[in-house]
Amino acid sequence: MADAPPTLLLTDLVVGDSPRVAVIRVPGRPPSSAVTDHLMDHFGPALAAVAREPDTAAPDPHLVVDATDDSPAALRAAGAQVGRAAGSDDPLICLVPAHGSVEVAAGIVLGTQNLVGDPGLVELVAPNPGAVEPIERGARVATAVLMARRLANTPSDIKSPTWLADQAAAVSRVPTVAHGPDWLMPRGFGGILAVGAGSAHDPNLTVLQYRGSDAGPHVVLVGKGITFDSGGLSLKPPPAMPLMKTDMSGAAAVIGAITAVRELRLPVRVTGVLACAENMPSGSAMRPGDVVRHYGGRTTEIRNTDAEGRLVLADALAWAADTLAPDVMIDLATLTGAATVGLGRQHAALYSNDDRLARQLALAGQRSGDAVWRMPLVSAYESAIASDIADSANSNTDATTQAGSITAALFLQPFAGKAPWAHLDIAGVGRTESDRPDCRKGGTGFGVSLLVAWLSRLAR
Secondary structure (H helix, E strand, O other), X not given: XXXXXXXXXXXOOOOOXXXXXXXXXXXXXXXXXXXXXXXXXXXXXXXXXXXXXXXOOOOOOOEEEEOOOOOHHHHHHHHHXXXXXXXOOOOEEEXXXXXXXXXXXXXXXXXXXXXXXXXXOEEEEEOOHHHHHHHHHHHHHHHHXXXXXXXXXXXOOOOOHHHHXXXXXXXXXXXXXXXXXXXXXXXXXXXXXXXXXXXXXXXXXXXXXXXXXXXOOEEEEEEEEEEEEOOXXXXXXXXXXXXXXXXXXXXXXXXXXXXXXXXXXXXXXXXXEEEEEEEOOOOOOOOOOOEEEOOOXXXXXXXXXXXXXXXXXXXXXXXXXXXXXOOEEEEEXXXXXXXXXXXXXXXXXXXXXXXXXXXXXXXXXXXXXXXXXXXXXXXXXXXXHOOOOOXXXXXXXXXXXXXXXXXXXXXXXXXXXXXXXEEEEOOOOOEEOOOEOOXXXXXXXXXXXXXXXXXXXXXX
């Protein structure tokens, strides 16, 4: 049977006719006759020959990209190279290979990212009708990742907690409500209120609801939304300050994941909870030595005002566990420098009270490219955050215990309730200090692809 003719994928990425064509060659995966016939008919025999024959150069002005192998990571990287080659006024047509079409499409979209100016434009052509849906899925998820990056990279003179709540509603297009201080105070959200007390911008708890199905588990995603972290009175050193606009990357990942889930119309039920505040020093700021009472009554001694993320997450987790009846709860936060010291910039630290959930998230990380590494919840380290005047302290009280990422997870665990829970410390992976093939310097959007891959399996 002859191959089906190529199908043009019509998405927001499509531009008009383009004189430039990009061909991706995958080792051991020759293109179908439909693809080469399409190239022959529309662009001539030279480009058709390039698609079939390794080690041949593309005729000018066309582009050929050789994937290093046929792995998902290599296919995303090859796609990103195509995306980087496209300009907003010099677009490309790319014939997406049949093998790894999801990864290639995602890479192409991620590669179009520009920090300043319009992104590059690529028109995607599917190798057969059956590849249209996977290509579209990869492109939609990657578009949500770009949106999360945009949120993270927005300067904090624009990005207040209220702005972040407004953006969550605008981009996710799901029912969203932002609860401000007048709602938080009588309900005992002492952590969020304490962190936001030093800022001129009010904190909030923003809740997003997506109901693609009433069947199956109710998933709650909790994101840290610190729109700028000065460290509070425990002031950060000046070189660390410019990076702190990305301290809401956990919230951005939740917004991106729910946006992608809605775009893909997954039959799942997901609630996003964003703990949004700005951590600033002022006469009204929280002080080291203060005691904060969280939603539900648990108390925390403030030892370091720069350990603020766990304070807002504690309120959000406790409220979600108490009021939303979650079947599964996952939080994401740029929480500790210790996670970066331990795992570097390639893996997020994963903590969980449930082995099955941890395995599922690790597999989703492998599929999506958002790699995670499970870390232990060492109960013996709980003494390192013990307090004489509160239920626990927000940073180590025992200097001999250096496991900062583990003790932060142990701090959060009592607030998460009894449902299966996972904590992703994305401090090392939430931003990159230099350009990568699929990401410009700044926020990475880590967590969006991971969560969508996990939720997609959950929906089956």
